Amino acid sequence: MAAELVSHVASVEPVAKPGDALPAATDSSKASGLGGELLSRPQTIDAPKSSAAADSVLHPLQISGPGADGKLSATDAPAVQETPQQAYDRIHGQFDKESKVYWDKVAVAKKNHQFVMDFPPVYNGPPKPKPDKPVPVTPNTIPTINEMINATTHLNQFAFGDKNKPAFKINDGSEADFKQNYAREALRVGQAHGLAKDDVRNIVRSIYAFEDGGWGTHETLSSMPQALTAPDVPGSTAVKDARRDFHLNGATASSALGYNQLLMLNTMDKIADQSKPIADRLDELSRAQSDPARVKELHDKSVMVAALGPALNKEVRAMAEAENRKPPDERKNYYNQDGSFTEDLYRDFGRSKELTSVGLTRKDMARAVHGLNLDGDVGPIIQAQEFGNLLNYADKYDYQKLLQGKDQQDKQALAAYDALPADQKAKAVDEVMAFVRPPAPTDVATQFFNLFNAPADQSLKQKLMTMQPGVDPALAKDKLSPEEAELVRAKALAIKSVGETSGALSQPAQLLLNKITQSYYGGLDAAKLTPAALELANLAGPKNAQKMLDAKNSEVPTPNFFSQAGYNANPVTNRRTASELLLQIQRSMRGPNFDEQLKPGQAEFEKAFNALP
DSSP states (O other): OGGGGGGGSOBOOOOOOOSSSSOOOOOOOOOOOOHHHHHTSOEEEOSOOOOOOTTSOOOOEEEEOSOTTSOOOTTTSOSSOOOHHHHHHHHHHHHHHHHHHHHHHHHHHHHTTBOOOSOOOEEESOOOOOOSSOOOOOOOOOOOHHHHHHHHTTHHHHHHTOTTSOOOOOOOOOHHHHHHHHHHHHHHHHHHTTOOHHHHHHHHHHHHHHHHTTTOOTTOBTTOOGGGGSOOOTTOOHHHHHHHTOOOOSTTOOOOBTTTTBOHHHHHHHHHHHHHHHHHHHHHHHHTOOSHHHHHHHHHHHHHHHHHHHHHHHHHHHHHHHHHTSOTTTOOOOBOTTSOBOHHHHHHHTTOOOBOTTSSBHHHHHHHHHHGGGSTTHHHHHHHHHHHHHHHHHHHTTHHHHHHHHHHHHHHHHHHHHTSOHHHHHHHHHHHHHHHSOOOOOSHHHHHHHHHSOOHHHHHHHHHHTOOSSSOGGGSGGGSOHHHHHHHHHTGGGOOTTTOTTOOOOHHHHHHHHHHHHHHTTOOOHHHHHHHHHHHHHHHOHHHHHHHHSGGGTTSBGGGGSOHHHHHHOGGGTTOBHHHHHHHHHHHHTSGGGOTTTOHHHHHHHHHHHTOO
């Protein structure tokens, strides 16, 4: 069948690669709905197969290994008994081959401005055996909070090119003050884009729920345990000391920092290109102060930041030019087509031990610049700049118009479900409930209780069977019991309409999922989905988000918009369509991480916005 699918691959226009960490794919036009057909035919493989034809689309695959008893089947087992490591290597090796075929197809489709309408293969073999000896972990180059703070003492030297300049000292204020300052700066940026205070509050808290789990602080590094963000008991700095010395090795280590989880390369790019607006804002704040000491402090920071941008730009460019002097086959490409610096350049600069013009390393300069996020005056402005960039993307690519188109598409889907015959609706409910229904209880007490008290799945099913036309208020989050609401949020809204490895849902079941989603949130118009759309731009790049928000492309699988590394590193993207990814971001934003009763950080942000005029 694969060879027959090429005629269905959608033809699209090219898209430029955005400047985000995750590589972009292509622009898109309406694609055919082949995802369900493909996914209804998963293959199970355990031995090498011939490669798919060069012009075909890869089938979704499931790679299987030993059976439930931990042994390979007679048909799969090699003639010589394998060790667990050998079995893993063989089965996972085949999975890697099939994955490469798939992602090569995606690369060809992107190059030809097409879409691949299925998903990557799924590994379902044995887990990787534990090594006999501990495997040494290569230390990463991600700095701790303390290392960044220490590096910031050299900011005056970096900015003015003078080793004799006095040490810079960050404003090491409280978390409450930092949140208050960030709320002030975010509101200022939002109002410049025509947003009301409540709109800004909603967007900030939603992004905070997604990026920081509703509990992160301005000192939160990626993968930092939540316990390290707790306040210290009076008279102790134990938690603060542990937080500032936190260092994570391994593949998941990241420099992402603060409420918007800015990477070091993001901060460097902002200071190199946008230092003047930051400096101007610091000067504006200084003029509003009555304390002469604070006036001078803010003005001095303004002067330093204004000088730091050109100084950083000069040092980064010097590294790029040095690279360009190497032979063509040995050099890295450090310039984008428009002449701007690549992310690789910023990333390599942050790891380089080569000296800058003031005799300190490039790595130290990068850490010092990123450490500005920790300053109670400069940090909120930098973080608000990132917020402003997302709003700029939304304006430039007209996200509101696209979201309005999606709203119309969802309303049509509601009407389509309402028009179905009763028997098709009943089958759709059963199909969805098969994913939602919890395992049958095995203890006698629960079984006895359930005889006289309808479990949440039964009461939820009854509500699904009797839904009213359109958005049904009875399915709204606040109208469901806590148990029913959690089944909907954690189970129903997580179903992948075409990406489940068991196969695609029927069309009526897909329409039902849309109706459940719309009803649970009380309808999802453009205003409600704006925070999720902005986060989509942050995750996939602004142009990719533009294409994913287009209603014509709602069923296009997400691998078309990410690199293999980006797709694998973000589980939220996996085996979902463009529309489903947006809804999963919405689900994460408006779940427990948004609840100010459960998440102290959300309560602090609510208080900060309430304090603003």
